[in-house]
Amino acid sequence: MVRTEKRWHSWMSWDYEKEERWLNELSAGGLHMTKGGAFRSEFERDDTVRYTYGLDYQGGLTKKNGKLDEYIELYREIGWEYVSTYAGIWHFFRRPWEPGETPKLYTDRESLVGHYRKIQRLMIVMLLLNAGIFCINMTNIVSRIDGAVRWGITGPLLVIYVGLFTLLGYGIMKIKGKIKKIDGE
The missing domain is CATH 1.10.287 (Helix Hairpins)
Structure with missing residues (x-):
């Protein structure tokens, strides 16, 4: 049985990297995000895996205009799994954690x-x-x-x-x- 947990947090847009670090620390402890939010996010507990998380700000992406699917596919092709979105503008991704590696969504x-x-x-x-x-x-x-x-x-x-x-x-x-x-x- 999968346990769902909710965690409260408060981050500002200009400090989204702090949220990434927080998500990575929770993942190291066995909590993995399933739904992101402005002040509260949902997690599932699984001690058998660990992820590295990345957040991206992208507005105007919808299923209706097809851009959201293209966007998700672009990151999937380079190894990122789409987890969730908040307000349709903040998008949460993750990939399996590798020791000594700190992958980022933006590399250049x-x-x-x-x-x-x-x-x-x-x-x-x-x-x-x-x-x-x-x-x-x-x-x-x-x-x-x-x-x-x-x-x-x-x-x-x-x-x-x-x-x-x-x-x-x-x-x-x-x-x-x-x-x-x-x-x-």
Whole structure:
């Protein structure tokens, strides 16, 4: 009988390598991912195998347009098994673990930089969209609500948005640093 276990986690897109390391450590202990998620993933216990995991960010891949099957086949041909997806943009792969080997989905500088730039572009778009939503919300609050009630709504909203903008800005800079590090090598 296969035991399914759920594990909670929290990773940011710019630190997806930490999630890969976490998955590899769990696999070394006999837990193997069956379903990925933003905060919770599902695993099966099997002490007889061990895998190396890789994550990839790819949007726009669907069964309907046939691109998902092509994408999965491309990685299958080079030895990676497709495990799961989260939100249709983060894809989880694995391959049998080999001692002393640390296989990566991206093996050349250009494709790794391209991968990081896709993640960075998404964060920039999210930052700009949220800035627009923030401006619309603030305009509506200021024009429609008076006095102390306005500040009761505006204060918490400002705190939330400042936190969100800070988080996204930090992520954008982290990815920029990774790109510079690769370009400097």
